[in-house]
Amino acid sequence: MEGCNRIWRWAAAVFFGALVLPSWCLAQTQVLDENQAPGRTMAQQATKGPQIWITADHSLHPVLQKTFTSGPEVTEACLSCHELAAGQFQKTIHWSWLDPNVDSKMKVGKGGLTMNNFCINLQSNEPRCTSCHAGYGWKDKNFDFSNPHAVDCLVCHEQTGTYKKFPTGAGFTVDQPTVFKGNGKTYKPPEWNAVAQSVSRPTRKNCGTCHFFGGGGDGVKHGDLDSSLMKPNKELDVHMGVDGQNFDCVRCHTTEVHSIAGRIYSTPAAMERKSLIEDDLAPKIMCESCHSRTPHKPGVKANDHTDKVACQSCHIPTFARVNPTKMWWDWSKAGQKKDGKPYQEKDEFGKPKYDSKKGEFRWAKNVAPEYFWFNGSLKGLTAKDTIDPGKTVAVSWPVGGKDDANSRIFPFKVHRGKTPYDKINKTMVIPHLFGKPGTGAYWGDFDWKKSAASGMAYAGLPFSGEMDFVETSYVFPITHMVAPKNKALKCSECHAKNGRLANLTGFYMPGRDASKVIQYIGWAVVFGSLAGVFIHGLGRYIARGRKER
Amino acid sequence: MTSNNMVNIYLYTRYERFWHWMQTALILLLLVTGFELNGLFTLFGFKAAAEIHNFAGLTWLILFAFFVFWLFTTGEWRQYVPTTRKMLSVIRYYTYGIFRGEPHPVPKRKDAKHNPLQRLVYLSLAAALLPVQMATGFLYWGYNSWKDWGLGWLSLEVVAAIHLAGAFAILSFLIVHIYMITTGHTVFAHTRAMISGWELVQEGTKIEDWEQKKRKAPQPVA
Numbered sequence A: 001m002e003g004c005n006r007i008w009r010w011a012a013a014v015f016f017g018a019l020v021l022p023s024w025c026l027a028q029t030q031v032l033d034e035n036q037a038p039g040r041t042m043a044q045q046a047t048k049g050p051q052i053w054i055t056a057d058h059s060l061h062p063v064l065q066k067t068f069t070s071g072p073e074v075t076e077a078c079l080s081c082h083e084l085a086a087g088q089f090q091k092t093i094h095w096s097w098l099d100p101n102v103d104s105k106m107k108v109g110k111g112g113l114t115m116n117n118f119c120i121n122l123q124s125n126e127p128r129c130t131s132c133h134a135g136y137g138w139k140d141k142n143f144d145f146s147n148p149h150a151v152d153c154l155v156c157h158e159q160t161g162t163y164k165k166f167p168t169g170a171g172f173t174v175d176q177p178t179v180f181k182g183n184g185k186t187y188k189p190p191e192w193n194a195v196a197q198s199v200s201r202p203t204r205k206n207c208g209t210c211h212f213f214g215g216g217g218d219g220v221k222h223g224d225l226d227s228s229l230m231k232p233n234k235e236l237d238v239h240m241g242v243d244g245q246n247f248d249c250v251r252c253h254t255t256e257v258h259s260i261a262g263r264i265y266s267t268p269a270a271m272e273r274k275s276l277i278e279d280d281l282a283p284k285i286m287c288e289s290c291h292s293r294t295p296h297k298p299g300v301k302a303n304d305h306t307d308k309v310a311c312q313s314c315h316i317p318t319f320a321r322v323n324p325t326k327m328w329w330d331w332s333k334a335g336q337k338k339d340g341k342p343y344q345e346k347d348e349f350g351k352p353k354y355d356s357k358k359g360e361f362r363w364a365k366n367v368a369p370e371y372f373w374f375n376g377s378l379k380g381l382t383a384k385d386t387i388d389p390g391k392t393v394a395v396s397w398p399v400g401g402k403d404d405a406n407s408r409i410f411p412f413k414v415h416r417g418k419t420p421y422d423k424i425n426k427t428m429v430i431p432h433l434f435g436k437p438g439t440g441a442y443w444g445d446f447d448w449k450k451s452a453a454s455g456m457a458y459a460g461l462p463f464s465g466e467m468d469f470v471e472t473s474y475v476f477p478i479t480h481m482v483a484p485k486n487k488a489l490k491c492s493e494c495h496a497k498n499g500r501l502a503n504l505t506g507f508y509m510p511g512r513d514a515s516k517v518i519q520y521i522g523w524a525v526v527f528g529s530l531a532g533v534f535i536h537g538l539g540r541y542i543a544r545g546r547k548e549r
Numbered sequence B: 001m002t003s004n005n006m007v008n009i010y011l012y013t014r015y016e017r018f019w020h021w022m023q024t025a026l027i028l029l030l031l032v033t034g035f036e037l038n039g040l041f042t043l044f045g046f047k048a049a050a051e052i053h054n055f056a057g058l059t060w061l062i063l064f065a066f067f068v069f070w071l072f073t074t075g076e077w078r079q080y081v082p083t084t085r086k087m088l089s090v091i092r093y094y095t096y097g098i099f100r101g102e103p104h105p106v107p108k109r110k111d112a113k114h115n116p117l118q119r120l121v122y123l124s125l126a127a128a129l130l131p132v133q134m135a136t137g138f139l140y141w142g143y144n145s146w147k148d149w150g151l152g153w154l155s156l157e158v159v160a161a162i163h164l165a166g167a168f169a170i171l172s173f174l175i176v177h178i179y180m181i182t183t184g185h186t187v188f189a190h191t192r193a194m195i196s197g198w199e200l201v202q203e204g205t206k207i208e209d210w211e212q213k214k215r216k217a218p219q220p221v222a
Helices: A004-014 A023-027 A038-047 A071-081 A085-089 A126-132 A192-197 A204-211 A287-291 A311-315 A448-459 A516-548 B014-037 B046-073 B076-080 B087-095 B116-141 B156-180 B189-196
Strands: A178-180 A185-187 A325-330 A344-346 A352-355 A359-364 A370-374 A377-380 A396-399 A408-422 A467-477 B006-010 B198-202
Touching: A038 A287, A071 A085, A071 A192, A287 A311, A311 A408, A370 A396, A396 A467, A408 A448, A448 A467, A516 B156, B014 B046, B014 B156, B014 B189, B046 B076, B046 B116, B076 B116, B087 B116, B116 B156, B189 B198
Parallel strands: A325 A408
Antiparallel strands: A178 A185, A325 A359, A344 A352, A352 A359, A370 A408, A377 A396, A408 A467, B006 B198
């Protein structure tokens, strides 16, 4: 323990080299820099001097100066030099939307049968969902995943900021300026040469185009990822703040041949907790990568916490600190109409609190996370799994436990809501949502049974015809929006009777779990002693009074 | 008990007094910060309370080693050897005689500082309660190293429970102790003695040989 260092020095000074502190104390860490936590120094060294590796100017490439009329044509031009790029990309989850570590027949992943409690599942709703696919034309289950020209290079690499895929266009842009009714914005056809010649390493804006708007709107899904991170200040994110380190996403989400570091469903972002000191080619995806396992100053108790508590738990006190995030989505309330027409109502944030197509929402800002043991792996339900509708159904949940050496106490956003399920088959239901009236789509016909029958038939799954709504929960690990160090949680946020970790039981935590029996007996003894000496003293006082008389 | 037949004796050496008051300060600090960590109240804040508690605890542990060293090199340990002789009369004094103004059956002398009751209490403190408190506190402090120390089988819950029970016992002792020091010939007589070292005692009271810490010199053979 580094704690003994300072104490040792103190004791030594007072007692002229005292005799008794156990000798193992002597062998402890040296303080290198008194003024800064070593984990900070290390991270600063790991990130100093951003280097420009670029040796090409894409605006000078003749192949990017010809006339383009569509995205796939641009892709073809890209691949004329970057021959391996499409093949690399098509192996990644960004392309397949399936868990690459599970047999693809199991259809685990958002492109398969994995459920959420937002728009529930992609099956039968592709054109709307796949506007966030880095590809062109995934409009139904017949999409050809092997076509290299269907890869969309631009959405991740173009830097003009003008390239916009149409929200219901299955990944395509528009040919003519088109208004999207969902947000009232006009989408314009791209200036193909300008966007193609602007390509570079992905920036926050490239990643954020999809990841800040997951679930169909700003801050709907993650809670720690929304448009406020396009140009954050240090207060919102110490790493990404434009007034500080100004990190892009790929600064930590390091990439090898288009495979980007990060958690993929049940596969943790990193299998080993290594810092760059131990392995200088390790992905920089974890806090430890740059900050080390004991980042605080020697002797700071927080260094002793890092085996059980994730950095994020203390250093992200709340999420959604600038923009609100969706916390509740009740599909069972959908379908109400005013004057026979679907309608929307806004809340105090200007966010929808009711939408006839989708039901009731609740948004919140500055939300304190919930905490669970987490080893980096998330599990989720597919539409084939049996559920127990008698209680809240966890649609996704963190894997881990207090006795697992790889688990840490980790912060989560828990999105709750009510989603449809099959009362007879006891499975979650994939509703057909997006589509025109007469197709069975809920947003066209406002008929749940038709919608469920249509969606489940499309997915090739049984549907009994009997459905209802069940309360569900869905978790997002909170890892972005790391606050400045002076905003980190105080000890007493958790070390207290009703603190943030009140629900994490099964282990002893100082300040929370003191033995009740000993406290009762202890106070009884203490007050007994007080009463005893009081009575004895009173006796002496009275006796002395008598004697003097 | 009039003062004209009382004498001033030097009862507590400089080191003893330092040890006593240092320990007083540390115990008070440990009790206050300890009960804050326990969640009883907020004074320093959890972080500061934990740091002060650890610091004071380790300081106490180090000082205790000096105390043990002093105890054995000076032979003062003999003052702590328990006895049952005169125990009943001491108990009788505190339950009865004290109210009648009787003199203490075992007056203090340089070589016999502790009456039988004190011997028993202070031995229990110095040899049992305080070491247990220090040991559990040290273990609590070193929790993260248990595996390295081969103590992975220990339960923090049990260590913490013993430590808390010890804290209550010490607090209870403190209450009784603070009261008992008012039972001298004046309310502050014993307190003054622990500050200055000098205590007023009645002149001429016979101190039995067995009550003295010194070994009796062998009697010359007649």
